[in-house]
Amino acid sequence: MSLSFTKINNMSRTISSEIVLLIKDNLLKGALKPGDKLPTEKELMAQLGVSRTPVREAIKILESIGVIQIKRGEGMFITNNQSHFSLNPLIFSLIMHSNNIEKLIEFRQHFEVLLINMIITKKDKDIRKIEEVYQSQVERMKPHLSPEELTNIDLEFHYAVLDETNNPYVVEIGKTIYEIIKPKMVHFRKTNSIERTLQSHKAYLELLNAGDDFHPTTAVQRMIRNNEEMIKE
Structure with missing residues (x-):
């Protein structure tokens, strides 16, 4: 047809x-x-x-x-x-707002804090899978790869975080957000992008291990500074 x-x-x-x-x-x-x-x-x-x-x-x-x-x-x-x-009507509804980069970044940062808080408060918290993905990224993220390939490897980390929440609502919304953000991720065109991404993921893991020392406000501010440079219209 x-x-x-x-x-x-x-x-x-x-x-x-x-x-x-x-x-x-x-x-x-x-x-x-x-x-x-x-x-x-x-x-x-x-x-x-x-x-x-x-x-x-x-x-x-x-x-x-x-x-x-x-x-x-x-x-x-x-x-x-x-x-x-x-x-899924949700993804289309979000697409209608996807040109508002500032609001998209703002939502993503607070969403990431929600993920961290959900994981660190779990009684059966187990971030070994996330750590394995990070170690894999350290080995696989090389300068000869295309920006698209590097972006896909980058997002593997965030999908692993989503999975660890073990919450289907969070997983579906998270996947939707990352798919909308994906075409706007331009940071891998820069020479220091791989190092910066790995440092960001390492810091993320430190937050997941922070437990009672986790400070949401500080985490949001750090993520906003990082992602404003990673995403642009």
């Missing part, structure tokens, strides 16, 4: 956000289903009455969160992986 879209008239949000919202609405209404083929980039431009840039921005967002798959020589398709969170 190749769906035809009508022109975008509501410009209360960015054009790329409007395109993402359009896909979301069609998914929720059932007009688009897993496996359906989308119009080509040029067809979307013509149907929606927009330029190439917002179409590509929307495609990048939808691909990064697993809503669409791009198959070379075949086109763009709605993912067939129904276990993925591509049909």
Whole structure:
């Protein structure tokens, strides 16, 4: 199935956000289903009455969160992986706010503090898996890797932290936040990014081991300073 879209008239949000919202609405209404083929980039431009840039921005967002798959020589398709969170309205709602970088960073820092607090207060706290991921990162994060590869290795640490909370609500929200942040992570284009990331993760582990000495305010301030330089619009 190749769906035809009508022109975008509501410009209360960015054009790329409007395109993402359009896909979301069609998914929720059932007009688009897993496996359906989308119009080509040029067809979307013509149907929606927009330029190439917002179409590509929307495609990048939808691909990064697993809503669409791009198959070379075949086109763009709605993912067939129904276990993925591509049909979760939460992720689309958050995407609508994803251009507000300051609020995104603010939420992420307080969310990280929530994670730390949940883990250090667990009676059966066991951060060995997180420590193993960190040690793996020390060995694997090398300058010859691409920024995308380094970003994926970076996020392994944060996914391990999510898993240790053993809370499905936290895990799903956390994965959503990281997937939205992922395309905006640009720090691995800088020469000192690997060292900085490893230092940040080491400090994170120290906080997880802090126990009663954990100070949320100090942790938030430290994370904000670090992540403001790691994420930009």
